[in-house]
Structures are given as structure tokens and as C-alpha cells.
Amino acid sequence: MSAAADRLNLTSGHLNAGRKRSSSSVSLKAAEKPFKVTVIGSGNWGTTIAKVVAENCKGYPEVFAPIVQMWVFEEEINGEKLTEIINTRHQNVKYLPGITLPDNLVANPDLIDSVKDVDIIVFNIPHQFLPRICSQLKGHVDSHVRAISCLKGFEVGAKGVQLLSSYITEELGIQCGALSGANIATEVAQEHWSETTVAYHIPKDFRGEGKDVDHKVLKALFHRPYFHVSVIEDVAGISICGALKKRCCLRLWFRPKGLGWGNNASAAIQRVGLGEIIRFGQMFFPESREETYYQESAGVADLITTCAGGRNVKVARLMATSGKDAWECEKELLNGQSAQGLITCKEVHEWLETCGSVEDFPLFEAVYQIVYNNYPMKNLPDMIEELDLHED
Numbered sequence: 001m002s003a004a005a006d007r008l009n010l011t012s013g014h015l016n017a018g019r020k021r022s023s024s025s026v027s028l029k030a031a032e033k034p035f036k037v038t039v040i041g042s043g044n045w046g047t048t049i050a051k052v053v054a055e056n057c058k059g060y061p062e063v064f065a066p067i068v069q070m071w072v073f074e075e076e077i078n079g080e081k082l083t084e085i086i087n088t089r090h091q092n093v094k095y096l097p098g099i100t101l102p103d104n105l106v107a108n109p110d111l112i113d114s115v116k117d118v119d120i121i122v123f124n125i126p127h128q129f130l131p132r133i134c135s136q137l138k139g140h141v142d143s144h145v146r147a148i149s150c151l152k153g154f155e156v157g158a159k160g161v162q163l164l165s166s167y168i169t170e171e172l173g174i175q176c177g178a179l180s181g182a183n184i185a186t187e188v189a190q191e192h193w194s195e196t197t198v199a200y201h202i203p204k205d206f207r208g209e210g211k212d213v214d215h216k217v218l219k220a221l222f223h224r225p226y227f228h229v230s231v232i233e234d235v236a237g238i239s240i241c242g243a244l245k246k247r248c249c250l251r252l253w254f255r256p257k258g259l260g261w262g263n264n265a266s267a268a269i270q271r272v273g274l275g276e277i278i279r280f281g282q283m284f285f286p287e288s289r290e291e292t293y294y295q296e297s298a299g300v301a302d303l304i305t306t307c308a309g310g311r312n313v314k315v316a317r318l319m320a321t322s323g324k325d326a327w328e329c330e331k332e333l334l335n336g337q338s339a340q341g342l343i344t345c346k347e348v349h350e351w352l353e354t355c356g357s358v359e360d361f362p363l364f365e366a367v368y369q370i371v372y373n374n375y376p377m378k379n380l381p382d383m384i385e386e387l388d389l390h391e392d
């Protein structure tokens with residue numbers, strides 16, 4: 001292949017150097033052996049990202065193998081296996097109904113088989129299932145494999161609070177970045193324009209352009225005309241935003257409306273929440289960059305969209321109006337999907353307690369007390385105020 005012919009132009013998007021956007025096309029070297037991609041997870045976001053990835057793998061056969069495997073936690077829907085439905089009717093009728101999936105996306109119920117000979121794994125499951133998935137994958141994933149985590153959450157355990165990408169790296173010995181943004185799955189699935197942020201560090205054992213995953217390959221894998229991707233280095237920054245925005249402040253954010261309060265109250269809670277997210281990053285992940293919170297889709301933009309229309313907000317609204325507990329509301333509204341804010345809220349509280357830092361995060365703490373100890377929602381302003389006074 002000639003030097004000119006073995007490079008592809010990605011004209012629809014722009015790689016970022018820091019935040020400097022380039023309007024010129026990006027030249028991508030054809031892969032020596034097209035990268036084989038597997039998506040682990042087939043929920044609302046898992047299926048959406050699998051659609052995006054499968055479209056691009058079909059579109060760039062010089063870079064990616066055309067067939068994309070999607071590992072599916074098998075279940076029966078009206079007597080039919082979900083994998084069979086996806087592979088024959090090309091729809092995930094339970095988690096992403098009404099969206100036609102590309103025919104090169106193959107649902108596979110066998111986790112180990114789905115990662116056979118794979119080069120890139122895209123993790124996309126509710127974070128509470130990650131430890132079990134990783135323990136099953138151990139010994140079945142070669143160290144040359146690269147990964148991207150689309151999960152939003154933390155792993156909190158004996159080692160403290162850990163980014164999920166770091167957890168994957170530690171458990172499986174593979175380099176892992178993250179994808180996070182203002183991305184309500186159904187909007188992306190319907191191809192309504194959205195932005196996202198991918199963060200990835202090129203590892204020391206990088207094998208070279210055309211042989212290994214770099215920022216251009218990731219841009220080609222995730223960028224669509226309706227899904228614009230910015231690729232940066234700050235894995236910690238985008239992961240912290242994704243984990244904390246909905247978990248700890250978003251759920252409350254809608255509550256003011258449930259209580260009959262207005263936009264001013266909602267804005268106040270978002271403002272305090274963003275401050276606490278940044279403080280959390282500075283305290284526990286000093287490598288994260290403050291500008292990521294303001295400038296990237298994964299930062300304040302995700303906070304805004306999640307507060308406006310995410311699943312955690314829907315659960316919060318029902319809690320506020322019905323008086324039912326969070327888990328009842330999740331079950332009633334989400335048909336098997338997960339409002340992970342409930343879990344992260346507790347995990348973060350326990351971590352802050354261990355560190356003696358609860359009082360530095362009055363809003364996070366107020367959310368925890370409301371969800372887990374039935375503190376009245378209407379006391380929120382005072383709870384924040386009281387804790388602020390404590391600080392003084």
C-alpha cells in the first residue's frame with residue numbers, strides 16, 4: 001500500500017491539542033491488522049455506544065475489523081433470548097427499544113468468547129457489576145489489549161476510592177482510558193447531536209502508529225456526525241465528573257422542583273455541586289485538571305444535561321412527589337436500568353467518612369442523609385448552611 005493510500009482522512013471531526021480545535025482533517029494510518037473491538041455491556045448506554053462503534057467499524061475497514069461483538073447479560077423476554085432478538089431483529093427491545101442496530105453488531109452471551117482475539121475492549125456496564133466481570137475476564141485478556149471505560153462511578157474498597165479505568169488496568173493489566181460526556185443515551189441513539197470526551201494516556205509500551213491504539217484511532221472509533229468527540233489526556237478529570245455529577249448532586253437537583261421550588265433553587269444546587277466535584281478531584285485526584293470541569297462535555301455540560309433529563313433525576317422527582325424510597329422509584333421507572341447515583345452516593349459518603357472529610361462536602365453529605373437516613377428534603381438549604389457554618 002502506498003504511503004498516501006494507507007492514510008485515511010477523518011474530515012468530520014477534529015482532534016484536540018489541549019482545547020485547541022483544529023478545523024483541518026485528521027490523517028489516520030491504516031492498521032497493519034484491523035483492530036478487533038468488543039463492547040462489554042448491553043444496557044441503555046452499552047447498546048448505544050455499541051451502535052456508534054459498530055457504525056464506525058463498518059465505515060473504516062482499514063482500521064477496524066467489521067464485526068463488533070457485544071457481550072450481553074443474557075435474559076429472556078417473553079420466552080425469547082435477548083441475544084437472539086438482537087441478532088435477528090437488530091433491536092435491544094428491553095434496554096434501547098425502537099432503535100435499529102447495525103447488522104455487524106453481534107450479541108454474544110459468552111463473556112470469555114466475546115473477547116477472543118480482541119484488540120480494543122469498550123466497557124459499558126453499571127459499575128456495581130464491574131468487579132465480577134473483571135474477575136471472570138482475568139487470564140483471558142492479553143496485555144496488548146487496550147480499553148475504554150464508559151462507566152460512570154468509582155470503585156471504593158480497601159484501596160480507597162479508585163477510578164474505574166485504573167481498576168480495570170489493575171485487575172486485567174491493560175491500558176484503559178475513559179469516555180464521558182453530556183450523553184443521555186436515548187438522544188445519542190436517536191442520532192440527535194451530542195458531544196463527548198474521550199481521555200486516554202498513551203502507554204509506555206505503545207507499539208507505534210498503525211499497530212496500536214492512539215488518539216486518532218479512538219477518534220475514529222467513537223466520532224459520528226451526530227456524536228462529536230474531543231480526545232484529551234485527563235482520564236481522572238472526566239471520570240470524576242461522570243461519577244459525581246449525577247450521584248451526589250444531581251439527584252437533589254431535581255428535588256427542588258418536586259418540592260415546588262423553582263429554577264433559582266436548582267441553579268443553586270448545581271453551583272454548589274460543581275464546586276464539590278472540583279474539590280473532590282483536587283483532594284483525591286490531584287492529577288485531574290480544573291479546566292476539564294469547565295471546558296469538556298464530560299464536565300459542567302454533563303451536569304446540566306443529567307440534571308435536566310437523566311434517569312437519576314426521574315427517580316429523584318418521583319421520590320419527591322410520591323414519598324416512596326429511591327429503590328422503589330428506580331424499580332417503578334427504569335425497567336431494569338440502573339440509577340447508579342444511589343450506590344455512588346453511599347460509596348462516596350463512606351470514603352469521605354474514612355478520610356474525615358465529610359464536612360468539606362456539605363451537599364454530598366446532605367444527599368446521603370436524605371437518601372439513606374430520611375432527612376426531610378425541605379431542610380436541604382439549612383443542611384448546607386449548617387455544615388458551612390461548621391466549617392467556619
Ligand SMILES: NC(=O)c1ccc[n+]([C@@H]2O[C@H](COP(=O)([O-])OP(=O)(O)OC[C@H]3O[C@@H](n4cnc5c(N)ncnc54)[C@H](O)[C@@H]3O)[C@@H](O)[C@H]2O)c1
Binds near residue numbers: 045072129152185
Ligand atoms: N444510560 C445513559 O444515558 C448513560 C449515559 C452515559 C453513561 N452511562 C453510564 O454507562 C454505564 C452503563 O449504563 P447502561 O445505561 O448501559 O446500563 P443500564 O442502566 O441500562 O443497566 C442495565 C444493564 O445491566 C445489565 N445487568 C443486569 N444485571 C447484571 C449482572 N448481574 N451482571 C452484569 N450485567 C447486569 C443488564 O443486562 C443491562 O445490560 C453506567 O455506568 C452509566 O452510568 C449511562
Ligand SMILES: O=P(O)(O)OC[C@H](O)CO
Binds near residue numbers: 184309311313
Ligand atoms: O440517566 P443518568 O442519570 O444515568 O445520566 C445519564 C448520563 O450519564 C448523562 O450524560
